[in-house]
Amino acid sequence: MSVLVVGSVALDSIETPFGRAEEVLGGSATYFSAAASHLTTVSMVGVVGEDYPMQKLEALASRGVDMAGVQTARGSSFRWRGRYQHDLNTAHTLETHLGVFSHFKPQIPGQFRRSPFVFLANIDPRLQLSVLAQVERPRLVACDTMNFWIESRRPELLELLGHVDLMTLNDAEARQLTEESNIVKAARWIMDRGPARVIIKKGEHGAFMFTRDTIFFAPAFPLESVFDPTGAGDSFAGGFMGHLARTGDLSDDNLRRAVIYGSTMGSFAVERFSIERLLELDQATIDARVREFQQLVAFDAPMAAVGEPT
Amino acid sequence: MSVLVVGSVALDSIETPFGRAEEVLGGSATYFSAAASHLTTVSMVGVVGEDYPMQKLEALASRGVDMAGVQTARGSSFRWRGRYQHDLNTAHTLETHLGVFSHFKPQIPGQFRRSPFVFLANIDPRLQLSVLAQVERPRLVACDTMNFWIESRRPELLELLGHVDLMTLNDAEARQLTEESNIVKAARWIMDRGPARVIIKKGEHGAFMFTRDTIFFAPAFPLESVFDPTGAGDSFAGGFMGHLARTGDLSDDNLRRAVIYGSTMGSFAVERFSIERLLELDQATIDARVREFQQLVAFDAPMAAVGEPT
Numbered sequence: 373m374s375v376l377v378v379g380s381v382a383l384d385s386i387e388t389p390f391g392r393a394e395e396v397l398g399g400s401a402t403y404f405s406a407a408a409s410h411l412t413t414v415s416m417v418g419v420v421g422e423d424y425p426m427q428k429l430e431a432l433a434s435r436g437v438d439m440a441g442v443q444t445a446r447g448s449s450f451r452w453r454g455r456y457q458h459d460l461n462t463a464h465t466l467e468t469h470l471g472v473f474s475h476f477k478p479q480i481p482g483q484f485r486r487s488p489f490v491f492l493a494n495i496d497p498r499l500q501l502s503v504l505a506q507v508e509r510p511r512l513v514a515c516d517t518m519n520f521w522i523e524s525r526r527p528e529l530l531e532l533l534g535h536v537d538l539m540t541l542n543d544a545e546a547r548q549l550t551e552e553s554n555i556v557k558a559a560r561w562i563m564d565r566g567p568a569r570v571i572i573k574k575g576e577h578g579a580f581m582f583t584r585d586t587i588f589f590a591p592a593f594p595l596e597s598v599f600d601p602t603g604a605g606d607s608f609a610g611g612f613m614g615h616l617a618r619t620g621d622l623s624d625d626n627l628r629r630a631v632i633y634g635s636t637m638g639s640f641a642v643e644r645f646s647i648e649r650l651l652e653l654d655q656a657t658i659d660a661r662v663r664e665f666q667q668l669v670a671f672d673a674p675m676a677a678v679g680e681p682t
Numbered sequence: 683m684s685v686l687v688v689g690s691v692a693l694d695s696i697e698t699p700f701g702r703a704e705e706v707l708g709g710s711a712t713y714f715s716a717a718a719s720h721l722t723t724v725s726m727v728g729v730v731g732e733d734y735p736m737q738k739l740e741a742l743a744s745r746g747v748d749m750a751g752v753q754t755a756r757g758s759s760f761r762w763r764g765r766y767q768h769d770l771n772t773a774h775t776l777e778t779h780l781g782v783f784s785h786f787k788p789q790i791p792g793q794f795r796r797s798p799f800v801f802l803a804n805i806d807p808r809l810q811l812s813v814l815a816q817v818e819r820p821r822l823v824a825c826d827t828m829n830f831w832i833e834s835r836r837p838e839l840l841e842l843l844g845h846v847d848l849m850t851l852n853d854a855e856a857r858q859l860t861e862e863s864n865i866v867k868a869a870r871w872i873m874d875r876g877p878a879r880v881i882i883k884k885g886e887h888g889a890f891m892f893t894r895d896t897i898f899f900a901p902a903f904p905l906e907s908v909f910d911p912t913g914a915g916d917s918f919a920g921g922f923m924g925h926l927a928r929t930g931d932l933s934d935d936n937l938r939r940a941v942i943y944g945s946t947m948g949s950f951a952v953e954r955f956s957i958e959r960l961l962e963l964d965q966a967t968i969d970a971r972v973r974e975f976q977q978l979v980a981f982d983a984p985m986a987a988v989g990e991p992t
Contacts, residue, residue: 458863553768556906577887580904589901589978594890596866628981668899669979671938 374413374438375617376510377404378478378503379493379606381418381429381442382450386645388600389458396646397428398452400493400516403603406647407610407637409435410658412617414610415484417441417503421449421472431651440481445472460601461575480506489617491609492536494518497528504535512616514538516609522549533566540571540609555580556587571612571631573605581631586624590631591668593639593661600645604638607650611637636661684723684748685927686820687714688788688813689803689916690760691728691739691752696955697765698910706956707738708762710803710826713913716957717920717947719745720968722927724920725794727751727813731759731782741961750791755782770911771885790816799927801919802846804828807838814845822932824848826919832859843876850881850919865890866897881922881941883915891941896934900941901978903949903971910955914948917960921947946971 377400384398401418408414414437420426422444433439450473453466478499486508492500492515500515507513515536521529522545529549533539539562543555550561559570559582573579576598578591612634619626636658643649687710694708711728718724724747730736732754743749760783763776788809796818802810802825810825817823825846831839832855839859843849849872857863860871869880869892883889886908888901922944929936946968953959 554906554908556904574887577884578901587904587978588981589904590981591888591899591901594866594897594899596864598864625982632981666981668897671898671900671942671976672935 373488373617373620374415375408375489375491375613376415376417376480376484376487376507377401377408377491377493377610377613378417378441378480378500379404379491379495380450380473381420381424382452382473383424384602384646385451385453386600386602387455388460389456390597390599391645393600393645395425395451398602398646399450400495400603400606402429402432403606403641403647403650404491404493404610404613405432405437406435406650407607407641408614408617409437409610410637410650410653410655411611411614411633414438414614415441415481415487417478417480417484419443419445419472419476421445421447424449431647435651438484441479441484443479445475447472447475449473454602456601460598463602478503478506488512488620489613490514491613492516492532493606493609494521497521497525497532500532501528501535504532511620512537512622514540514609514613516540516605517545517549519545519548530565533562536567538569538571539567540573540605540612542573542575542605546570546572556582569627571634573608575601575604579608579631579635581627583624588628588631590635590665592635593665593668595639595643598642601642602645603641603647607641608634608638611635632662632665636665683798683927683930684725685718685799685801685923686725686727686790686794686797686817687711687718687801687803687920687923688727688751688790688810689714689801689805690783691730691734692760692762692783693734694912694956695761695763696910696912698770699766699768700907700909701955703910703955705761708912708956709760710805710916712739712742713916713951713957713960714801714803714920714923715742715747716745716960717917717951718924718927719747719920720947720960720963720965721921721924721943724748724924725751725791725797727788727790727794729753729755729782729786731755731757734759741957745961748794751789751794753789755785757782757785759783764912766911770908773912788813788816798822798930799923800824801923802826802842803916803919804831807831807835807842810842811838811845821930822847822926824850824919824923826850826915827855827859829855829858840875843872846877848879848881849877850883850915850922852883852885852915856880856882866892879937881944883918885911885914889918889941889945891937893934898938898941900945900975902945903975903978905949905953908952911952912955913951913957917951918944918948921945942972942975946975
């Protein structure tokens with residue numbers, strides 16, 4: 373089955389302690405699609421300006437990403453300039469130029485409207501709601517958000533929560549949204565407002581997936597060098613949703629596997645600038661890292677009762 | 683088999699957002715012993731002043747902790763006063779009174795010298811070395827340390843590394859010791875100087891155990907309320923070493939289980955002030971949490987090759 377993603381398509385300029393990149397492919401829909409395209413077919417909806425280097429997006433199209441929903445609008449493309457310092461967990465925004473993104477009105481092409489899996493990447497909650505009005509009974513809808521919308525579009529974001537099955541957000545955003553410092557309580561607060569599942573991402577510290585009755589945790593893959601953290605969260609979402617769409621299985625066991633695919637794709641994304649590393653992956657490399665994840669957390673619980681001290 | 687711990691025995695006064703405690707049992711050897719005593723017999727070495735409320739330590743003795751190595755010296759006991767604010771990860775020291783601890787010279791009683799498992803809790807590396815000179819061929823020696831010793835006793839700490847099998851320390855300490863910001867590289871730096879294994883503790887973000895060839899990760903148990911983080915690391919060490927001593931099994935599989943016991947005991951320690959929660963535990967409660975840990979990270983790796991997009 374296929375997955376529909378609606379989000380930003382940007383040009384990123386990034387400085388990290390290890391180098392810099394100018395006007396490379398970025399945006400939530402771009403990272404999501406690059407990651408998910410290894411697992412299933414992707415329908416992408418977004419907007420770019422007339423100045424966008426469309427030929428660079430060809431790399432995604434050649435991976436089977438359907439770009440029929442990527443509009444070209446009059447004006448300049450969404451650009452983000454950011455810097456990471458020694459602490460790679462924190463992006464410092466140097467410049468944001470919204471360009472055509474500020475007037476983005478997602479139009480879901482007819483052939484995308486019956487997508488069984490829908491990911492509403494981090495855009496204005498009003499637009500996320502407008503997407504839901506255009507799609508027909510998807511099997512699973514997930515949304516992401518960010519601090520800006522939590523602050524400026526709180527009522528709309530809360531309305532959206534009533535219409536999604538799953539929310540992904542990072543720990544700082546979860547605390548901001550719920551005003552709960554404890555993330556177990558924060559997750560419950562969110563589930564009380566709609567989603568049956570919440571994934572709280574903690575960057576290099578891994579991710580929790582909560583349901584009413586269960587908690588699953590997956591670490592971030594311990595890399596010796598993180599090159600550029602941009603897009604890790606959207607790549608996580610791409611791996612997660614891609615696995616669900618590929619398998620069509622919404623059991624708890626399979627959602628756990630989906631989190632592992634999410635962590636896997638996130639761990640690849642940060643090894644290079646932009647979607648470079650995601651584009652060059654092959655199945656064997658992905659499968660090998662999934663197995664490494666299994667090794668990373670594997671232990672036999674000693675099910676026998678603890679004995680007497682010897 | 684039994685485990686020998688050498689460390690501090692203190693009186694803690696603590697403020698958290700949830701309450702305060704005055705002059706309660708604290709210190710690395712105290713937390714370690716309370717945790718390990720659920721798994722094996724513990725031999726404790728430390729020093730207290732004449733003003734120490736020895737009757738309170740009775741709770742440990744009645745759990746089978748052998749206190750023959752706890753000296754009473756002339757002077758006042760080691761006292762620590764600290765505060766945790768909203769961010770429970772960071773202790774703010776308000777006052778440290780070393781008292782008799784400043785002249786501590788660990789004397790290992792004859793009956794403790796053949797302990798097969800030895801934990802050198804966070805004390806002056808010169809004293810940690812002096813303990814090793816008094817014990818006879820233990821099967822496994824582990825040490826902890828802290829920022830103060832990394833700064834003030836670096837040569838002695840590096841010498842110690844050549845004589846231990848395993849080091850535990852937190853992520854900030856690992857970065858300080860090794861001057862590596864990446865913890866995978868930091869762990870390798872430490873292993874290059876002696877220990878075959880390094881455990882890097884990340885507080886609420888879990889713990890990594892490194893060997894030359896393997897990495898194991900265990901999350902911290904996601905608690906809805908962390909009451910007082912004091913002693914979590916020493917309780918982790920107590921659970922870890924306690925499991926190893928109980929089983930006598932130094933295989934990689936069993937060391938992974940030991941990390942889970944460490945995380946389990948750490949997660950209990952933070953539920954109350956001092957060692958209160960550790961003292962009231964029973965085996966069924968411990969076993970139940972170990973099983974919850976298994977549920978927390980369990981997933982079936984899909985070993986089949988990733989199929990074609992459908």
